[in-house]
Amino acid sequence: MYYNKENVERLRQRYPEGTRICLDRMNDDPFPVESGTLDMVDHVDDAGTLHCIFDNGRTLGVIPGVDDFHVIREGSEQTEEEEMNISM
Template sequence: MIYNQNKVEILRQRYPEGTRICVDSMDDYCPIESGTCCTVEFVDDAGTLHCKFDNGRTLGVIPDVDKFHKIDQEQTQTDEQTEEITETEDIEESEEMNISM
């Protein structure tokens, strides 16, 4: 699907570089699994969101064709903080095990 320049500019404002999105469903010959998240790298002149997925793939997401939702930045930050806490706990636990051995 190709959009007019006005629609493309709206998409670029709504999904600037670094925006996190999550795929709900994708109708493609080799689709990204539902629930997979990615980071928008850029929006091209046709309105396709070019993304780098957390699973290492890169693929264009097409608004109004693919189903996806924007991930709230606060949610992303909370998830990252939770990961950091878990990693810190894992490191501390590992260090305690090394000390006790």
């Protein structure tokens, strides 16, 4: 999946460093991280991949629009469902 410069900047604003997310499912990885694993966004690269540090110690890129995940609201154990509505 390719994101243009404007969409990458929107992703960076939406998922700044330190954002907590929960991985629901990795759809296209030969060695996926287990569903339900929590992580923290380290940075968003120029291709729009969220580089994450998972609570289990693993690091891996999460691709919005390909992998399924949701944001964990700060100060709460409740989650906020995120929908990717970024036009190509």
